[in-house]
Amino acid sequence: MTVQRPHPADRLLDAIDAVGAPVCVGIDPVLTKLPGELAGSPVAAIEAFSLGIVAAVRGIVPCVKFQSACYERFGPDGLRVLEQSMAAATDAGLITILDAKRGDIGISAEHYEAALVGHYGADWTTASPYLGMDCVAPLLVRAGAFALVRTSNPGSDALQSLPTRDGPTIAELVADLVAREGASRIGSRGYSSLGAVVGATKSREAAALRRRMPQQIFLVPGYGAQGGSLADVIPCFNADGRGAIITASRSVIYPEGSGEPWMTLVSRAAARFAQEISIGVAPSAIDGHAAS
DSSP: OOOOOOOHHHHHHHHHHHHTOOEEEEEOOOGGGSOTTOOSOHHHHHHHHHHHHHHHHTTTSSEEEEEHHHHHTTHHHHHHHHHHHHHHHHHTTOEEEEEEEEOOOHHHHHHHHIIIIIITOOSEEEEOOTTOGGGTGGGGSSSEEEEEEEOSSGGGHHHHTOBOTTSOBHHHHHHHHHHHHHTTOBOTTSOBSEEEEEOGGGHHHHHHHHHHOTTOOEEEOOBSTTSBOHHHHGGGSOTTSOSEEEEESHHHHSOOOOSSOHHHHHHHHHHHHHHHHHHHTSHHHHHHHHHO
């Protein structure tokens, strides 16, 4: 008998409701930034750090996002830590996003899905759709995926903001493709298992992208340390305060402070982040922003 997997968007929205904040903490271990007490080998240090972050944010945020590159650089041992850390996050009741930005077609895409979802157990992945939707669809067989639509890095302007002959920008055309591909993958709560990455630093374009993708959950990087503000992320939400999840990495996992255990500082930073977003994107706040 085949067990029906819960719809990825429904699960993510339920997790957001459970903690009351549409936020995600990015786990991006960088050796030079780790707490001084995490001595030992590089792999042992990132393992202790990753597991510590999971423990520090559980019950505060609904999900965590693992940056695959931070683990891949250490080879097989780093990938073992990634697998172990993602399993720990799942056991802690957190939704997991494996940020690997894959984008290939045919059997290659199927191999990526087998690795990211089948082996590492990701609830969501990230994908580059610039080879077309046939490089994204295989990632949606058992999980959700966030397609790169308008990214937060400055260099993205050279391609994504270019207008086409008919008027829409490249990012808007990609948004239309994402909306069409995701239309057949809507969960009971009205959102697709195919979401979109829309950077907080591109707020002037977010409202237009939201109109083109009303049923996509936006994964919104760039908040905090990268310069994105609360006002920048509000256009990523629908009027009811749903439809987006805001990510922060450095401002949470490398918090300022001293004299207390590093995990305590992380927990406090995560709670502050969650509260700021939950208050700022409440429907009343969004209405006020639209009216101003």
